[in-house]
Structure formats: structure tokens, C-alpha cells
Amino acid sequence: MLNYTTSEENYIKAIYHLQKVDGMVTTNELAAELQAKPASITDMMKKLKAKKLLNYQPYQGFRLTADGTKVALGIIRRHRLWEFFLAEKLKFTWDEVHEVAEDLEHVSNKKLIDKLDEYLGFPRVDPHGDPIPDANGKIEISKKICITELPVNTVTTVVSVSDQSSEILELLEHKKIAIGTKVEVKKKFEFDNSMEIKINRQPAITISEQLAKNIFVYTS
Amino acid sequence: MLNYTTSEENYIKAIYHLQKVDGMVTTNELAAELQAKPASITDMMKKLKAKKLLNYQPYQGFRLTADGTKVALGIIRRHRLWEFFLAEKLKFTWDEVHEVAEDLEHVSNKKLIDKLDEYLGFPRVDPHGDPIPDANGKIEISKKICITELPVNTVTTVVSVSDQSSEILELLEHKKIAIGTKVEVKKKFEFDNSMEIKINRQPAITISEQLAKNIFVYTS
DNA sequence: AATAATTTTTAGATTTGCCTAAATTTATTT
DNA sequence: AAATAAATTTAGGCAAATCTAAAAATTATT
Numbered sequence: 001m002l003n004y005t006t007s008e009e010n011y012i013k014a015i016y017h018l019q020k021v022d023g024m025v026t027t028n029e030l031a032a033e034l035q036a037k038p039a040s041i042t043d044m045m046k047k048l049k050a051k052k053l054l055n056y057q058p059y060q061g062f063r064l065t066a067d068g069t070k071v072a073l074g075i076i077r078r079h080r081l082w083e084f085f086l087a088e089k090l091k092f093t094w095d096e097v098h099e100v101a102e103d104l105e106h107v108s109n110k111k112l113i114d115k116l117d118e119y120l121g122f123p124r125v126d127p128h129g130d131p132i133p134d135a136n137g138k139i140e141i142s143k144k145i146c147i148t149e150l151p152v153n154t155v156t157t158v159v160s161v162s163d164q165s166s167e168i169l170e171l172l173e174h175k176k177i178a179i180g181t182k183v184e185v186k187k188k189f190e191f192d193n194s195m196e197i198k199i200n201r202q203p204a205i206t207i208s209e210q211l212a213k214n215i216f217v218y219t220s
Numbered sequence: 221m222l223n224y225t226t227s228e229e230n231y232i233k234a235i236y237h238l239q240k241v242d243g244m245v246t247t248n249e250l251a252a253e254l255q256a257k258p259a260s261i262t263d264m265m266k267k268l269k270a271k272k273l274l275n276y277q278p279y280q281g282f283r284l285t286a287d288g289t290k291v292a293l294g295i296i297r298r299h300r301l302w303e304f305f306l307a308e309k310l311k312f313t314w315d316e317v318h319e320v321a322e323d324l325e326h327v328s329n330k331k332l333i334d335k336l337d338e339y340l341g342f343p344r345v346d347p348h349g350d351p352i353p354d355a356n357g358k359i360e361i362s363k364k365i366c367i368t369e370l371p372v373n374t375v376t377t378v379v380s381v382s383d384q385s386s387e388i389l390e391l392l393e394h395k396k397i398a399i400g401t402k403v404e405v406k407k408k409f410e411f412d413n414s415m416e417i418k419i420n421r422q423p424a425i426t427i428s429e430q431l432a433k434n435i436f437v438y439t440s
Numbered sequence: 441a442a443t444a445a446t447t448t449t450t451a452g453a454t455t456t457g458c459c460t461a462a463a464t465t466t467a468t469t470t
Numbered sequence: 471a472a473a474t475a476a477a478t479t480t481a482g483g484c485a486a487a488t489c490t491a492a493a494a495a496t497t498a499t500t
Contacts, residue, residue, distance in 0.1 A: 007457065027478055040458055042479055047456090059465060059478060090335040100332050107323040115310040227487065247448055260488055262449055267486090279448060279495060447496070454489075464479070470472090 001074070006106045009075050010034065011044050012053060015064055016072035024061040070137050077133040079105035080126035081116050087127040088120065094127035094179060095169050129159030129179050129216070147185065147215040148193070155184045156217040163214045175205055183217065221294070226326045229295050230254065231264050232273060235284055236292035244281040290357050297353040299325035300346035301336050307347040308340065314347035314399060315384050349379025349399050349436070367405065367435040368413070375404045376437040383434045395425055403437065 004012070014033045018025045027045075031038045045062055048054040053068030064072060082104040083097040092100065114135050117123075124140065125131050133139040144159055158181045161172065172178065176199060186204050187196040193209035207215075224232070234253045238245045247265075251258045265282055268274040273288035284292060302324040303317040312320065334355050337343075344360065345351050353359040364379055378401045381392065392398065396419060406424050407416040413429035427435075 005456080028476090036457095037459065038478065039460080039480085043457075086332070090332070090339050092335070100327075100329050103327045103329065104324075107320075107327070109320050109323065111312075112306070112310070112320050115312070119310050225486080248446090256487095257489060258448065259450080259490080263487075441500105443498100443500080445496105445498070447494100449492105449494070451492080452490090454487100456486085456488105457484105459484075460482090462479105462481080464477100466475100466477070468473100468475070470474090 001071075001110075003108060004071065008044070008048065009071075009106055011041075011048065012064065012068060012072050013075050013079075015054070015062065016069065016076070019063060024063055026061045073133040073137040073139060074108070075105055076139075077135075077137070078108065078113055080130060080132040081113060081120065081123070083126040083128070084120055084123045084132070085116060088123075095164055095166075097127055098164065125159070127179065128161070143218055144216045146213060147183070147197075147217050148188075148195070148209075148212045150185050150217060152185050152188065155182060157182055158215060159218055160216045161214050162216065168211070168214060171211060175199075175207065177207075177215065221291075221330075223328060224291065228264070228268065229291075229326055231261075231268065232284065232288060232292050233295050233299075235274070235282065236289065236296070239283060244283060246281045293353040293357040293359060294328070295325055296359075297355075297357070298328065298333055300350060300352040301333060301340065301343070303346040303348070304340055304343045304352070305336060308343075315389055317347055318384070345379070347399065348381070363438055364436045366433060367403070367417075367437050368408075368415070368429075368432045370405050370437060372405045372408065375402060377402055378435060379438055380436040381434050382436065388431070388434060391431060395419075395427065397427075397435070 011030070011034065014030055015025050018029055018033060022029070027038045027041045030036075030041050034041070045054060045056050048068070049056040049062075053065055053071060054062050055065055056062040079101045082101040086092040086097040086100055087094055117132075117135065122134075123132055129144070131140040147158075150156060158177060158179055160179065161168065177183070181199055184198045185195055186198055189195065193212070194206055195212055196204040196206050198204045231250070231254065234250060235245050238249055238253060242249070247258045247261045251261050254261070265274060265276050268288070269276040269282075273285055273291060274282050275285055276282040299321045302321040306312040306317040306320055307314055337352075337355065342354075343352055349364070351360040367378075370376060378397060378399055380399065381388065397403070401419055404418045405415055406418055409415065413432070414426055415432055416424040416426050418424045
């Protein structure tokens with residue numbers, strides 16, 4: 001497999017993530033995501049198209065090709081394995097790992113990553129609960145849904161928190177909600193979309209709509 | 221501490237290593253080391269001088285300043301800690317680690333490196349026997365000498381092999397000489413500068429001048 | 441010490457990745 | 471369906487890091 005620049009990799013990764021939400025990704029969306037100007041996006045889109053990583057017709061948005069998706073999954077594999085390493089071995093907290101992994105993910109030595117994977121015991125998810133692609137690029141279809149979509153009286157497990165600001169983390173910590181926490185939705189209030197949830201066997205607690213929107217759980 | 225580009229770091233590191241042999245480093249030496257053209261060296265020397273990492277007067281060669289040396293030691297610290305990690309934890313062989321560490325060394329997150337150091341148990345030397353600078357940039361003065369300079373009947377430990385081609389590695393493996401091997405020089409022959417050495421308590425073996433010149437040991 | 445050889449620097453070009461400003465295309469309104 | 475607004479692309483420029491070829495400085499040699 002060929003090598004790509006750090007910049008190319010950042011574009012590919014961003015497109016992969018936006019695609020999942022959107023289907024087709026637009027120039028402005030990607031510019032916002034990467035904190036770059038739209039003109040820069042167009043430049044790179046031409047380059048990635050030339051390398052057959054991207055389906056792109058001017059003004060029509062873009063999607064990764066099968067090859068582009070493979071490259072994206074390689075980057076995501078590296079990112080998430082390093083995140084796991086940082087949390088598990090170096091004792092970083094789960095909210096610190098992303099930033100460091102942003103740099104480590106660009107070291108693309110296959111043997112390094114496969115040996116790291118083995119050393120870590122082939123973990124299936126990273127510290128945020130996101131699945132780690134295997135050496136062949138296979139990734140478990142994440143069956144995550146937002147806790148707001150969960151029916152009442154269903155027990156499930158928190159797998160990820162989308163916002164990762166220190167403000168939300170403070171609140172989560174206070175409410176004792178963390179990745180892996182077992183939660184059950186007890187009541188939903190239409191007035192303000194707040195909800196009551198139970199954590200383990202403790203009394204129900206209330207979470208606001210804003211908070212709920214950022215908490216994701218497994219469907220099963 | 222400021223951040224430097226991968227390219228700047230590679231120049232700084234190369235100057236540091238050449239300085240130790242040479243005192244003053246020349247444009248052509250550095251060009252050879254970095255596989256670049258002399259014109260490119262001059263360009264970068266101007267830049268590093270402007271950043272006060274280098275003492276440099278046109279046509280007079282260059283040396284790192286105290287600041288430059290500090291930066292170099294940071295890079296070398298990262299490089300050697302990753303080498304140790306790769307050998308110790310991921311089970312890379314000692315001749316494979318350098319290449320991978322060349323990429324990892326440019327991820328310059330102080331917390332990452334200090335936690336890695338701690339995780340590894342604050343190792344003093346890398347898998348080639350070279351000393352690892354501590355978090356403050358302190359490095360043990362390496363008391364390595366070539367085995368050819370060792371007096372007879374002195375027991376010592378192999379700390380490094382300068383050449384790392386597969387040819388020399390094959391020979392070293394055959395002769396059971398590795399980093400950490402205890403050796404004792406028994407005889408030196410003036411005719412061809414070959415020597416007989418004993419490894420542990422086994423019968424003496426002969427090594428050629430060419431091989432001996434590449435084997436380094438501790439003086440004590 | 442003058443000339444030749446070598447080393448180093450300068451000048452100017454190229455590529456990558458980004459930018460601003462202007463032009464173009466597409467989408468939205470009236 | 472025009473006109474307006476928004477999104478996107480093009481054109482041209484800039485900085486970093488490299489290169490080639492030519493000029494300048496230093497070192498070595500006769």
C-alpha cells in the first residue's frame with residue numbers, strides 16, 4: 001500500500017467520518033471540519049481524485065472510493081490502537097488520548113501497528129467505545145445509538161460521548177456516567193426532553209436534553 | 221519549548237551526531253549524512269541560525285548552540301525510548317528498531333514521552349547500548365570504546381555495533397555475539413589485526429579486523 | 441604567489457499545501 | 471423565470487523544503 005502525507009491522511013479521515021453522517025460530503029462541511037478554507041479543500045479533492053481515492057465531480061460533493069475507504073480504515077485503526085495503548089498502558093485518561101493519537105496515527109508502519117495490536121491483545125474498541133478495524137480493515141458495524149432514541153426500561157451500556165469538552169466531562173464525572181457504565185432509561189419528559197436514567201442500582205437521576213444528545217449507547 | 225518540523229529535527233539530530241566525531245561540521249559532511257545536496261544544507265543552516273540553534277558563519281562550518289543541543293537531546297531521547305519500547309514490549313529485534321523509531325521520534329508530546337519513560341521503567345540505554353537522555357536532557361557520557369582498543373585479558377560487555385548491515389548481523393549471530401554479551405580479549409595478532417576473544421566460558425574464537433572495528437564495548 | 445581544485449553559497453525553479461480575491465455554478469427567493 | 475444569495479471553483483500568490491546550475495570563497499598544488 002502506498003504512503004500518504006499527513007495532510008492527505010487528515011482529509012481522508014475527515015471525509016470518512018463526515019460520510020457516515022451525510023452520504024455525500026460537501027466542500028464547506030469539510031472546510032469547517034478541518035478548519036481550512038474551501039479553496040484548499042477543492043485543491044486537495046483534485047489530488048485525491050487523481051489518486052483514485054475519491055469520487056468527485058466539481059460542484060457535486062465527494063465520497064471515498066473503495067480504495068479511499070481502505071486507506072481511511074488504516075488511519076482509524078492506527079489512531080484507535082494508539083488511543084487504547086495510551087489509556088491502557090500509559091494511564092492517560094480517556095479524554096486525553098485523542099489529541100496524542102492524532103500525531104501517532106500518521107506513523108504508518110504496518111509491522112509496528114500489527115505488533116502493537118498483538119501486544120495490546122487485539123482490543124475490539126478504543127477508550128471511547130469506538131470499534132478498532134482489524135489488520136484487514138474489517139470494522140464492526142457500530143450499533144451505537146443516541147441515548148435519546150433508546151426506549152424506556154431498556155438496560156444498555158454507554159459506549160461513547162460525542163462532545164469532549166472539559167465542561168461536559170465535569171458534568172459526566174459528577175453524575176458518575178462513564179464509558180462502560182450500565183444505564184437504563186426510566187422516563188422521558190416531552191416538555192424539555194430531559195430524561196431520568198438509572199445507573200446500576202442507584203436512585204434515578206435526571207439528565208438534560210443537551211447532555212443526553214451527547215451520550216451514545218449500544219442498541220443491544 | 222518550541223516545536224520544529226520533521227526536516228529541522230533531522231538536520232539538528234544529524235549535526236549532533238557528526239559534531240561528536242568532528243567538532244565542527246561541514247556542509248558536505250552533512251549533505252552526505254542526510255542524502256541531500258549541499259545547497260539544501262546551506263538553506264537550512266540559515267534557518268537554524270536564525271532560530272539560534274546553530275553557530276554558523278558562511279564557509280566556516282557549524283556547531284549547535286546550547287539551545288540546539290537541548291533540542292537534539294530531546295529528539296534523541298524520544299528516538300531511544302521508542303527503540304527500547306519496540307524491542308522490549310513489541311519484540312522487534314534490535315536491528316529493526318532504528319528505522320521505526322526514525323518516524324516515532326518526531327511525535328514531540330512531552331507528557332507522552334515522560335509517561336512512556338516511566339512505563340518502561342526509566343531505561344538507561346537503548347537496544348544498541350546507547351544512553352537515553354533523561355527528561356531534563358541529561359545524558360550519561362558514553363564510555364564506549366572499540367574492542368580493538370581493549371587491552372587483553374579484560375572482561376567487558378558489548379554495547380553496540382556500528383555497522384548494521386544484514387551481512388554483519390549474520391556473522392555476529394553465527395559467532396553468538398550480541399548486545400550485552402560478556403567478552404574477554406585473549407590475544408591480538410599484529411599480522412592481520414585479527415583477535416581471539418572468549419565469550420562467557422566457551423573456547424576462544426577468532427574475529428577479523430573488519431569485524432572487530434565494528435564492535436564497541438564499555439571501558440569498565 | 442598564482443593557478444587549479446574543491447567547497448560552499450547564491451540565484452532561480454519546482455512541488456506541496458495553504459491562502460485571498462474574483463469568477464462561476466448551483467440553490468433560493470421573490 | 472429573473473434576481474439574489476450561497477457554495478464552489480479558479481487564478482494567482484506565499485512559505486517551506488528541496489533541486490540544478492552558476493558564482494564566489496576557500497584550500498591545495500605546482
